[in-house]
Every structure is written in structure tokens, then in C-alpha cells.
Amino acid sequence: MTPATVPALRRGVRLRQDAARDRWVVMAPERMLVPDETALAVLRLVDGTRSLGEITAELARAYAAPEAVIAEDVAALLVDLSDKGLVSLS
Amino acid sequence: MNAVSAPLALLAELTHRCPLSCAYCSNPLQLAQVASELDTESWARVFREAAELGCLQLHLSGGEPLLRRDLVPLVEAAVEAGLYTNLITAAVTLDAKRIAALREAGLDHVQISVQDAEAGRADAQAGFPGGHVRKLAAAALVREAGLPLTINAVVHRRNLPSLPGLIALAEAAGAERLEVAHVQYYGWALANRDALLPDRAMLDRATEQVEAARARLGGRMVIDYVVPDYHATRPKPCMGGWGRRFIVVNPAGRVLPCHAAESLPGLDFPNVRETSLAEAWMGSDAFNRFRGTGWMPAPCRGCALAEADWGGCRCQAYALTGEIDATDPACSLSPHHGVLADARAGAGDDAPLVHRAQAR
Ligand code: SF4
């Protein structure tokens, strides 16, 4: 994965609100996942057009944190979501 | 009292009709007749009520849901209700026109079951000549339509040697997900247990093959794996616990905590023709009967794992012990645990296999 990598939600994967439980969920074929705050912040920026570098920059701005620190966390999180079959990295 | 949490998923069994006659079918012995099936409007109402109650996922299953002529309007109703909609099908009657209409209606995902990796054996298993080839063609159509695809393979003594072939089949079909599920011995399948139950060595080989495929395919294809209770020392938390996560509505409108629950005697399950889904879920005696841990006798009562496995499966406990509140014999602490060893000893390659005769 490089800063130019563009993560995307895989086919059939959607981030949506769970009104009954007042939270966000990641819906996927016959499963779902409840993202924690960090994952949610990242997933909201995963739209198949933003690159990893752009996502990191936006988060750094939003949370007023150094990009270098954020980059590592974001990359690790995306690799985990990719292993779970929820996100593709290309 | 146990707090009642909202269900996460609705399993809608649209019909018990099915063109196949799998020997491992876990549907009840007594199938609902066509005339008693819920109509389109009733299902649409059930979908809306499920979403209001907190359900996020909907599984449209059967029998064969494609045999419902109103499947497209049903999917539309489900999508309008805001449910993530999965179609669980044997797919022998799925053509390009139907899949296009289903996609148009907003269907989210298709799961296709296969009986073996090799056409001749698969067709013999399903009792439907030419079925396997049609399934592969249907899988390709799902792919072309741009919908996510799961291949589901129920595995047992007779088709376990084909497991590597089944994994390759799912890969070749371009599936995002493969579900390898050992037979659950309910309904029709229980009568065929001797012919279907694998021995320990077969099970271990299968588990190794799944692990290896997972390592190789990580990120490309998800493999979900369901192991058989008969080789376990602790039971599975059936359906995530009675009346906790899943709500099932059967073809005739009966509301159940799991699709085999009607096999349990003395429980009066509510029907959506007479009550709302919310009332059935929260207020019915049948749903409250095994909720939480208060109903448990020893050895479950007070056990540290009571809220991890909820005492196992009620249907299995009843089928194997004759008592509906017994500890699931899959647990080694159950006084009936020995029946599983007896079942393992009784299984063999020469046990006869009886295919089910279907309601049509
Ligand atoms: S006969 Fe086979 S395909 Fe039909 S409902 Fe039973 S298990 Fe499913």
C-alpha cells in the first residue's frame, strides 16, 4: 500500500445508519460490523476516489494531528478491513 | 426478567416448495403447503415491521424463493423498508431476465447453494438432473449483473472429498464469499444422519483445507465455516441465543426463533396473520420461554458459559433427549453427551440415504 492506493468498499458493502441502536454499521453479504470511532472516521472517507494520502491528509486536518502518526493507523486499519473482505486496495 | 434486545436479521422463508430434494435438507418433515403461503402484501408488512423493530438484514429463503412469482415486488418492498436484502437460492431456475429485474429492484446479494464440485454427483445429491450446470450458469449471471455472490456448500460424509473442488469452484465463479457448512441435523437431515455424519479424520482434513484456503485467499474471498456439533465438546450458541438476534417467519406466517423451532412440542408460536412482529418478538410466551438464562436447569444453571452458548440448541436438545429444556448434548457436561458418540459410531459409508419428497 502506498499513499496513491485508492481504497474502496467492496461489492455489496455499505456504510449505513442503524437508527434503532443509534450507531453506524457496515453492511455486507450476510454479515455486518460495528465500526469503532476511528474506523468510522476512515470509512466515511473511503469512496473509491480518494487515495490513502488524501484520506490521511483530511483526517490530519480534522483531528489536528500530525499526518505521519495518522498514516500508520489508517493503513493498519485498511489492511484489517481488507483482510475481512470489506475493502479493496488498488 | 431478561431485557429484550431488538433482532438484527429477519429470515423470511417465502415458500417450502423446492425443485430439489436434498438429503441434508433441514426443513421440517411436515412442509407448509402452497395454499397456506403468505401473500405479497403480508410479506411487505412483515418487512416494514422487521425494519421498525431494528432488523438490518433480510434473508429471503425457502425452499426455493425463486418459485415465488412475486419475488421482484417482494425485494422492492424489502429495499423500501431499508433492509439489506440477501437472496438464498438453489438457482436452478434463475435466468438473465429475472436477475436483471431483481438487481433493478435493489437486491443486495445472492447466495447460491451447490451440492458437490462435480456435476454428476451434485445432481444425484440434489435429485435434479442438469441442475449443477444451471447453478454455475446462474452464478455467472449474478457476476455479470454486478451483484455480490456467495457460494454455499453444505458438506457431509458423501461430498467432503470434493471440498478442494468446491473451494476451486467458488474461486472460479468469482465469489466474494464461500460458506462451507457441515450439515446441521434437524428436520429431514436427522433421518439421514448415519449416511451424512463424517468421522473425526474427515472433519479434521476439511478444517485444514478451509484454513489453508483462507490463508491463501485472504482479502479476496471470505470463507465462513460451520463445524458439526457432533464432534464438539461445547455447543454452538444456536442463532446467537433464543430470541436474541434472529427472527424467522415461515411460509405460513408463523414467527419462530429458529427455522426448526416448530419441532418443539408445547410451544404456541405466534402468526403474523394475527399479531405484529413486535408483539410476537417481545410479548409471546414462545419467544420468552428460552430467553436469557432463567429457564436453565443444571448443568447450565450457574455455568460460566451460560451467556456464551445459551445452553446450545433447543431443537437439538429435544431431538436427542426428548426434553425441551435439557442441556444440548453437544456439551460434554450434559448427561446425554454419550448419544453423540453413539451417533458417530453408527455413521458409515454404507448407511442408506433417503431423499426428501418435496411439496410442490
Ligand atoms: S431440498 Fe435442498 S435446496 Fe431445497 S430447501 Fe431443502 S436443502 Fe434447500
Ligand code: SF4
Ligand atoms: S453446561 Fe450449558 S451453559 Fe455450560 S457449557 Fe454446557 S451447554 Fe453451555
